[in-house]
Amino acid sequence: QQQVKQSPQSLIVQKGGISIINCAYENTAFDYFPWYQQFPGKGPALLIAIRPDVSEKKEGRFTISFNKSAKQFSLHIMDSQPGDSATYFCAASMKGTYKYIFGTGTRLKVLA
């Protein structure tokens, strides 16, 4: 019940295409859902985050879609660029807790 399930494990997209990464959770007590981006040889860095009181959040080409009833959320990268090639982690946390539960990661490769 503490898991966050992430798919796909890897993704190849053509430049200009849309990249979609999905995550699902069971624990309805989760109330904060960030996405972290990790470039090769670097540590993860916060990309975008959402709370369950909204269904969508957009920052530039990156959008989180949130479906509370289905307990799913996804990251959409519009007009994907080779510079977006990285590993993406979804995560979840609940109020009062010290840690994030991370998904297993998706390795995205955007072809030029």
Place this chain on the structure above:
Amino acid sequence: NAGVTQTPKFRVLKTGQSMTLLCAQDMNHEYMYWYRQDPGMGLRLIHYSVGEGTTAKGEVPDGYNVSRLKKQNFLLGLESAAPSQTSVYFCASSYGLAGGGNEQFFGPGTRLTVL
């Protein structure tokens, strides 16, 4: 600001050897974390600290010890390294609880190989 720094960047150990990984942050964060990253397993929390002088176990604490003698430093120790501890280790820090939506800032990682 340097953010979160980790030393060393790479290390090769033989089974049974010991070593200490150092994490330092200059953001005056209360919370610090040690994760390990393995292929297909995401980021798993080893130990964490909610303030100077405090430490607690995470999901995978066995074989590791930690200390937080100074607010800005968080040390991860391996007393007797095993091949199963071959991994990339990340330190992170945050101003407040993850549950409060506080961003965790990660260091660049230490790649450890145990032969």
